[in-house]
Amino acid sequence: MATNRRRDSETVQLGTLVRTILACAVISGLGVGYVRQRSAQHELGEQIKALERRRERAEQTLAIQRVTLSTLTSRPELLAKVRRFNLGLSNATPSQRLYVTLPAAPAPRDRAPAAPVPPRPAAPLPALAFRR
Numbered sequence: 001m002a003t004n005r006r007r008d009s010e011t012v013q014l015g016t017l018v019r020t021i022l023a024c025a026v027i028s029g030l031g032v033g034y035v036r037q038r039s040a041q042h043e044l045g046e047q048i049k050a051l052e053r054r055r056e057r058a059e060q061t062l063a064i065q066r067v068t069l070s071t072l073t074s075r076p077e078l079l080a081k082v083r084r085f086n087l088g089l090s091n092a093t094p095s096q097r098l099y100v101t102l103p104a105a106p107a108p109r110d111r112a113p114a115a116p117v118p119p120r121p122a123a124p125l126p127a128l129a130f131r132r
Helices: 005-010 014-072 075-084
Strands: none
16 A cells, blocks of 8 residues: 655654744743843842942932031120020130040059969869769
8 A cells, every 4th residue: 555645745844843832832932041141130230330329319408418517506606606505605715624644654664574373273173973
């Protein structure tokens, strides 16, 4: 009996089909990984930009606060506040000032080094009782 050659030529071999599906899976997996990596990089870039903007705002706030602190602690500003709030404060007179003198540190004495301390004898250990 003769076989139908036309039918045999249309069949796809299993090895070719598996290789084709495997190649498609690898290519699609690489594509998905690439897209996921790019989106992660974009997200991290946005986080970096947000953190840099936050740092710049903090630096500006810090600079403003430094200027404010220096003006509020300046002598003319403090005197103006004393006058404005009628606190009645004035500079201390010499009789109101108290001066404290600290004693000078004693000079180190030249003396011979201390004799070494002999080791203490070890105390005898208590006897141990064993039960059997």
